[in-house]
Amino acid sequence: MIACIDIQGLHLGLRATRRRPARLLLRGIDLCIAPGEVHALVGESGAGKSMVGRTVLGIAPAGTEVLAGSVHFQGEDWLAKTEAQRRVRLGRDIALIPQDPLTALNPGHTIGAQVGDVLRLHLGHDAAQARARTLELLDAVQIRSPALVVRQYPHELSGGMRQRVLIAMAFACKPKLIIADEPTTALDVTVQREVLRLLRDLLRDLQRDEGAAVLFITHNLGLVARLCNAVSVIHSGRIVEQGDVRGIIERPRTAYTRALFAATPRYDRPANALRPIEDDVTDALWSEARAYDDNWWAAHG
């Protein structure tokens, strides 16, 4: 079976300039996601989770560069494509559910225009088809008055409503890969729960009907246990542990994964039992990363 997305040896970095030294942000990421799989990418802030997602989407920050490695999407060499070739597939074959729903929507366009644009651009809908389908999509993400919401601007909606609109846009074209980048972090806790329930149901249907795969970027291990089949634990731009969710949650092999799990709040465990990640665990990983960098730049500098 061809993987939905197959990332091998991915190195992302910043080359040296007069003002700053060279730096690696991703250090040899291997990550393969089969059709139908929901794969979690977990790790602390700054570990490199978003960089993996952004590199796959072809929207890594300005100045960064893929220095080595490959990304294949459904067997196609994704990094060999031009930006224009990738752009026509983004939103249609690969969709993003971003972290911050406010900045992801265009403040100057109505919700109807923004959802409609996706349908016109990627599916060739005419105006009437796009209008009708937009109402259906908003209804599917449990927005109560779709006919009113299509005429509203993003600032007129709550954070939860905006995220539902983005979820509707992500699912609009029945993509083969969804990258969900901490999709509920910006929402308050009760809204988070509702949006997650919605997301879980929509993902289950899309997996079943289209064999879609999901890269679920999160630092919430509760979500990993509930939504995902496989997990990669990332630190300092490297995957430190990878496998099926149950195996890793029940028997984490590395000290870092054990520490990360112990530092994660759980409803069934009192807050005072939480243990911060000990410095010596992360210090060891950072010194491995520095040694890796020295070797890398010596060989590739």
Ligand SMILES: Nc1ncnc2c1ncn2[C@@H]1O[C@H](COP(=O)(O)OP(=O)(O)OP(=O)(O)O)[C@@H](O)[C@H]1O
């Ligand atoms: N625009 C940028 N230019 C250069 N380096 C960046 C940029 N944004 C982030 N980085 C660096 O890339 C590394 C990985 O960041 P990334 O955003 O992928 O972490 P993350 O695991 O997604 O964290 P978070 O959970 O906080 O979103 C960090 O060292 C960060 O400082």
